[in-house]
Amino acid sequence: MPHIALPAPHPGIRGLLAFNPASGLRLSELAEQLLRGESPLSVGERELIAAYVSSLNCTRYCAAAHGATAAHRLEGDFALVDAVQADLATAPVSDLMRALLQLAGKVAESGLSVTEEDIAAARAVGADDTIIHDTVLIASAFCMYNRYVDGLAAITPDDPDVYRMIGAHLSDHGYLPQPGE
Template sequence: MPFLSSLPDAAGVLDVMKAFPEASAPLVDYHEVVLRGPSALSVGERELIAAYVSGLNACHYCHGVHGAVAEALGVEEGVLAALLADVESAPVRDELKPLFAYVRKLTLTPSGMTAADADAVFAAGWEEKTLFDAVSVCALFNFMNRLVEGLGVKAPDDAYFAVAARRLTSGRDYTGYRRLIADGT
């Protein structure tokens, strides 16, 4: 049950956004740019970063939703759990490992970031824009995890994650959420 009595008992993020459209509409627009805009990282890889950050933060709701989205976009089942266990041995492309190490450190110890952390990303062949994209997804999901946990938003059950993934991969993406918020329905 969410902490705000004005929300329904089984409130999801969309319910929160509908309740507070002034702040939520620009946030959804930012989701669209960061997660679906042009990037050297695929949409699935960005959703995987979102789920990874959420897993590091133990945000079950965002971890479940975005893990399911990443899998619906072609990320193999088990990759997320492997990343959370150990980035270096996870079954992802070698050039992705420094990005995941970077967002891990940024999530868990943000004041400890150094130029050497960025240099490891660049040494893997990534451009500055890709590091910006990864940091943007990381920052967005650290924010979203605090919003979800701070308001007591919980998934009704694990089956919800597949439903949410279908919403975010069936052509409606985040712009569809923007319309739902604007309509208030």
């Protein structure tokens, strides 16, 4: 049960965004830019970072919704997303993706947890300044989104099929409001 009265019973952040449409639009635009804008990282990789950070923050809605979106963008590989969220050390990801997810995990812990060694490790497997920047910014933003969703006790469905539908919608349409929404 959300901590505030929402204008519509939409799950997760969608209900919260509807509470204040002006800030909701800005938060949607930020997500669209971070996860769909220009980047050397694919949409699937960026969604995986968002899902991983959300899982570390124990934000079930965001971990499941962005996990499903990542899977849809990574050729339907739900097992890969599950493996990353269960144990990054053994997940079947590239060395670059593992280093980026480790970096994102440090950001989720605290921005001050990121060390020169973390940056050097990412660079050693091919990350450049833009990739490092995008990873840290996505991780930082999702810490904010996670706290927004959990701090107001957003509606969090239990049915995994709901998240698959949310993931398919986000994969196809992104984060900006659609006509009629």
